[in-house]
Amino acid sequence: MALRREYVRLLSVKVAEGLQKQEMIAVPENLDLAEQLFQVMDKEINLEHRIDEEVRTLLNQYQDQMRQSGASYQEMFKLIKNKLVKERKLVL
Secondary structure, three states: OOOOHHHHHHHHHHHHHHHHHOOOOOOOOOOOHHHHHHHHHHHHHOHHHHHHHHHHHHHHHOHHHHHHHOOOHHHHHHHHHHHHHHHOOOOO
């Protein structure tokens, strides 16, 4: 289940405030820590979506061959996705 961007933004603000309040980090005044955290968190959260899109693109290129061989789209999707995740050493 994907998190909504609004929730990710709120979470990044809370994390930034908590770190600064507890004096766990020092942040220069011209740096928007919450925005920096949001960018990183949003990128990571959307990683699976980007992988899924890449798998769909690959499968669309080979859909004729898959039809001829009788391969299941869902099974091929899972196989290719798992292979990409392993090759890139990603954590979803």
